[in-house]
Amino acid sequence: MGHYNKKSHHSTGAFPLSLEDDLLRQRHDRIREIEALGFRPYGHRFDFSHSLATVLAEYTPVEAAQLDANRVPVKVCGRLRTIRRMGKAGFAHLTQDGAQLQIYVKKDLVSETDWKLWELIDLGDIVGADGYLFRTRTGELSVHVEKLYFLAKTLLTMPEKFHGIEDVELRYRQRYLDLIASPESRAVFVARARIVASLRRQLESRGFIEVETPMMQPLYGGAAARPFVTHHNTLDIDLYLRIAPELYLKRLVVGGLDRVYEINRNFRNEGVSTQHNPEFTMLEFYQAYTDYHGLMDFTCELLKQVAIDATGSAAVQYGDDTLDFGNIRRLSMREAVREFWTGPEPARPDDAAWLLANSHKATAGEALTDIFERVGEDKLIQPTIIYEYPVETSPLSKQNPDNPAFVDRFEIYAAGMEIGNAYTELNDPQEQRRRFEMQLGMRERGDEEAHQMDEDYIRAMSYGLPPTGGEGIGIDRLTMLLTNSKSIRDVILFPLLRPEGDIGLAAKLRELDTAQG
RNA sequence: GGGCCGGUAGCUCAGUCGGUAGAGCAUUUGACUUUUAAUCAAAGGGUCGCGGGUUCGAGUCCCGCCCGGCUCACCA
Secondary structure, three states, X not given: OOHHHHHHOOOOOOOOOOHHHHHHHHHHHHHHHHHHOXXXXXXXXXXXXXXXXXXXXXXXXXXXXXXXXXXXXXEEEEEEEEEEEEOOEEEEEEEEOOEEEEXXXXXXXXXXXXXXXXXXXXXXXXXXXXXXXXXXXXXXXXXXXXXXXXXEOOOOOOOOOOOOOOOHHHHXXXXXXXXXXXXXXXHHHHHHHHHHHHHHHHHHHOOOEEOOOOOEEOOOOOOXXXXXXXXXXXXXXXXXXXXXXXXXXXXXXXXOOOXXXXXXXXXXXXXXXXXXXXXXXXXXXXXXXXOHHHHHHHHHHXXXXXXXXXXXXXXXXXXXXXXXXXXXXXXXXXHHHHHHOOOOOOOOOOOHHHHHHOOOOOXXXXXXXXXXXXXXXXXXXXXXXXXXXXXXXXXXXXXXXXXXXXXEEEEEEEOOEEEEEXXXXXXXXHHHHHHHHHHHHHHHOOOOOOOOOOHHHHHHHHOOOOOEXXXXXXXXXXXXXXXXXXXXXXXXXXXXXXXXXXXXXHHXXXXXXXXXX
């Protein structure tokens, strides 16, 4: 129920309004006044002659005298970001698609109706204007308005114009306001779009085709994670939201789509943090007839170019560090443990006894991974490829022919964060069956994240999966690095939050609507 | 889930030792025909996140809860 229901019994007649209701009512009433002037409060199509960005791009170099000598007529539109009324004239800034341009309205130069409209408009309203370009006394390129249009009313007040939105909760819940108020936030999402476009362009130019595989899967796999469960009513079956597209993409390689990729959402039912959102976007790509060495070279090219496309340089500022994506170091996991181990004795990662003595894990391979993650991961600030992973932690990777305790796998780290994972794909169906059965054993011992048996996947592989390299790159984390964002929520438009409950706006609008009759 | 920090006007933030809830922006009214976070004058606007408790008296102290941030654990 609205605020003034509770308060209205204190006074008869007009209810006392809270500020918020008062502002809402003022703007709501103003719709009637705008209509009375002959304007529509919510306009239709508006054919502008120039976007604000175009005006700025084309006429920023043109000097005042030239603009006065050869008048440039323009028809522009945008949201009102500032208004400075000065008696019988005034200035305002319009914003459109990230660009900002000043307009100047002088009573002498517009119709009486347009002047009344100018006096009625609020910060945040969306308007259009006919006029011509000129430069103000201080040299700012502006539109001298001859005719005003009204395109959309704002009923709610805009964020404070100087500080914008500081409350992070508000920024995440009402991202539209964040985008209006803070150009930095807008820039992050524009950069994210450029990153995705760059990856697509690079993959397409190498003959990869984009595919879409199921997000609702009867069996989940391709990663170690707990899934979300949903239900299909008509078929009466439980389905899992995918934790990875991997097994479907490799079926496609069996089917002769030799180079495939997918950029889409994965869902993992895990905790949230500055590096984890329950739904996140991954690029996965598979290339037949290559292996993890081929992928390493490709990855270095891919990351260098995406950094350049997103930021203009392969060297990217992240916090206090400059990450150089033009020069990616390669280090085996055992080398990394030797390098970053800080114990009194030098590390002996080739020695199973040493590994087991320094970890609580059951096998030497798991112990090596455990030790690496503890001592090495957060020190990998510069972009680094870590290769040679123990077989135990990689049920879908192909073993190294010379050392079957290891698989031909690598991960990419930067700023202490894992941003990618790649390997030569296991393509022997017998071995795959054994690995799945090993995972089933782990599952029976209570490991909820152990892989499920996927018999159709084994069937597909039994038709022959060519030698293949496959890789996944976390788009959210890559975007964090390339936009200098410290939280994954800053690069996801609508990160997962608990629901906020009743907002109360519908009730207030209903009341205004019925009060109006 | 644990630890720490936060939630006060539409927005950004103050609020001392427990003693009548403040500023700037925004809003309203007035002045102002080239302003730049326009300026000047005045006014209105508060469920101090929610619920209990202590107290003569709670934004402030105590307890519980809700929402968010950081961090640890888990994960990519």
